[in-house]
Amino acid sequence: MFARFLKTVPACTTCGLRLDDHQADDFPAYIVILALGHILVPLMIEVNSALSIPLGWQALIWPTLAIGLAVAMIQPVKGAVIAVQWSRRMAGFR
Numbered sequence: 001m002f003a004r005f006l007k008t009v010p011a012c013t014t015c016g017l018r019l020d021d022h023q024a025d026d027f028p029a030y031i032v033i034l035a036l037g038h039i040l041v042p043l044m045i046e047v048n049s050a051l052s053i054p055l056g057w058q059a060l061i062w063p064t065l066a067i068g069l070a071v072a073m074i075q076p077v078k079g080a081v082i083a084v085q086w087s088r089r090m091a092g093f094r
């Protein structure tokens with residue numbers, strides 16, 4: 001489905017479905033930000049109440065974790081957004 005990290009192939013190599021007309025736009029990024037906020041903020045609160053990690057380490061740990069999880073999540077989420085658009089015949093799949 002993806003030619004590069006977030007760039008879709010022009011068409012499916014198996015069935016020929018055109019994928020270059022999808023209009024996922026920024027919606028995958030919004031979903032990742034919303035999901036990560038709901039995962040990381042409670043985790044930060046729980047970790048801070050259970051452990052006493054120095055602020056310098058936390059300044060390294062949390063942004064690294066946020067970036068790593070965002071990079072890991074964005075491609076599957078974009079694929080899911082495109083799949084929902086295809087299944088509902090939305091945007092470029094009319």
Ligand SMILES: [Zn+2]
Binds near residue numbers: 012013014016017
């Ligand atoms: Zn296909």
